[in-house]
Amino acid sequence: MVLGAACATLATVAALRSGPAPHEDGSGDGGATGGPTAPxxxxxxxxxxxxxxxxxxxGWAQAWDLWTPTAQRAVPQAEFxxxxxxxxxxxxxPYVIDASSVPDxxxxxxxWHRADTTGSATLSYRAGRWRFAPDARTLADYRPGADRLIQNRTAAGSCH
Structure with a gap:
């Protein structure tokens, strides 16, 4: 069942990625016909x-691939x-999405929630694609050498 859901999600993302390429400078949609499509x-x-x-x-490396370029520059994939x-x-x-809003x-x-943990996340539309935009606290937790997440997970008993 989880595999089926993962495959369906992968197909959805593949379909989203098959659209026109962005301009080299990262602005807008590089499609030859028409203007940028509305997100x-x-x-x-x-x-x-x-x-x-x-x-x-x-699938941590693949999850990192869905981050915004700014987040990727802040936290190298190898460190994540x-x-x-x-x-x-x-x-x-599993993570469960409880609600969503569109501020702009x-x-x-x-x-979202995952077992007893709750949180929120932001997705940002840039260069013709939706990307996961980790907040400053998450980025700080993953910065090279920080090891805050390892320490927090060890203290909570969830680190092996």
Missing amino acids: QAGQALAVARQEFGLLSGG VRVNTECRPPVGV PTTVRVD
Whole structure:
């Protein structure tokens, strides 16, 4: 059942990625016909489900690939994978999206829970794609050498 949901989510993201390429400078949509297409909140929710599915399934490198370029520059992929590998969060426990809001046409906020943990996340539409935009606290937790997540997970008893 989880595999089926993951496959369906992957197909959704693949379909979202098959659109026109962005301009080299990252602005707008590089499609040859017409202007940029308006972002759709439903597409943002599909990316959120993809991100959460990858995180709960241990696909950390692929989850990082869905981040905004700014977040990717702040936290190298190798560091994100290292932290999650060294102190593995509970794999297989799903994230559930409880609510969403659209503060503006290029931003979608989702509220989620995973077991007893709750949170919210932001998705940002840039260069013709929805991307996961980790907040400053999350980025700080993953900065090279910070190891805050490992320490927090160890204290909570969720680090192996």
